[in-house]
Amino acid sequence: MALGLLRRRRSRSASGAEPGLSIPLPAGAGAFGCEVVDFMGQPMGGAEVTVTALDSHRVVTHGTTDPYGFFMATLPPGPYSVRTAAEGLSPARETVEIAAGAAPPPARITLEPARQLELPPPGAWLFDPPHTAIRFIAKHVGMAHVHGRFTRFDGGIRVAQDMTDSQAWVRIDASSIATGNKTRDNHLRSADFLDVEHYPYIDFVSTRFVHLGGSKWTLHGTLTMHGISRSVGLDTTYLGTVNGGYEQELRCAALAKAELHRDDFTLNYRSMLARGIAVVGPTVQLELDIQAMYHTPDTPTPPE
Template sequence: MSELSGRLTTPDGWPVTGGTLTAVDATGVQQGRASSREDGGFVLDGLAGGSYTVIAAAAGHEPAARTIALVEGRATSLGVLELPKVGGDVLPAPGTWQIDPQHSSIQATALHLGLSRIHGRLRKFAGQIQVADPLENSSVEVVIDPASVDSDDETRDAHLRTADFLDTGVYPEIAYKSDGLVRIDARHWRLDGVLTLKGVSAAVPLDVTYRGTGPDLWGGTRAAFSATTEISRDDFAISWNQSVLAGVLAIGRTLRIDIDIQAVLG
């Protein structure tokens, strides 16, 4: 007899737990059945050699199927089966979507001493997404409190609030306002916009991934997005640095920004 293994995930790599895997032979008769584990992994065993269609299904996800030929007595891997969430390809409805800061995050990452990375989060922000029809006419506005910077070190955070970096006493807000949205494919978009930081405004595009839309626990409708970009500190008058051995900078000039957003339809 043969064994067939694999893993169920969402398209963005999260495991799908409790999914059902059914192996159907060439005549349409079910020959095996299993459930996915907490890590998304599954094993269908006791299968004779031959051709099978494996059907994967899980609550809240679109089903998927894959055909594979098994060799008698040999273990075979089906690899990863991706199950998109139901509604994952349904674009957000037109209207005003308020960003939920409790279920969203804005993180900046800088290179330290040319070796490792330091992460910091901006804890306080608010904003909205105005979804239009067509979607390309949508807009985004976000206001961030720079004094909410949190890098898990109080001394460093106090320095980040000074004129060397964010100068929060003089510039109490960071703002981002979009001025264009370009479709790459069904899930990927480029958001063009202007970032205003420390009194300087500059164009900063965001690479946006749409994560889907669905109901929440309180009767509302939510949409999820992630976005990334890189900015130069020099573009925003944040030029403080120290040079250490061989001219290596204490803090890299490029910041990587990672954003995860949940927004609620108003």
């Protein structure tokens, strides 16, 4: 199926109207174009557009809008579903029919604000370890990615009346690192890397919650690892609050991610390479898949 994303070229009449798209079309093909704007009517550059054929349910093209909010594709005739999405806004979906030789004017698609999930009630929320995971991905030097996790940790969130005033903390037992390879795990615990004998914990304490729109937040804070403290931001998606579990506990969930650079914590992989040690590369992708239970109205105590 031949597809092409084309630069937008529009012809205007003397009155400024736009009768259609002036683009070259392959034989038997038609064109689809759309202009994506936000709820204030402003162009949405970088919005994701996915076009799916309704007969086969296969994605036939996927891309992003240009800085002016426009997207264009040439397609074989037939019915298609078009989904548009952008950060902090609700996705939109519509059905279009593509006709051979036809290039109609771009459809205007407006993305509305995302539905605001109900925030968790104020109070102390403590991690539920059986339903929480702290994972990481690092590229093995010159080889495939290494996937690992920490199996022992603790954490909590003090939810304030104003969510932006909330605080979160996480304490990870560094010796609980697990990658599925005993030799590598022992090396990661050694003085060459985490040095768990002298630095038994990895700690994160938040300093500020910043709302980015919809369910997206950034948790700014301080991460302490290997005796070094650095400011980091956790890109966080709030997943909502439910009553669940054996006792119908009130629970909330979130997914937080960050990219860490080993050199920032004096975990210098270059010196390891110089000594013939090849464990993981210089960057690590950290992911916290968190489920927390409402505990008390009091503030959980961060680690000292």
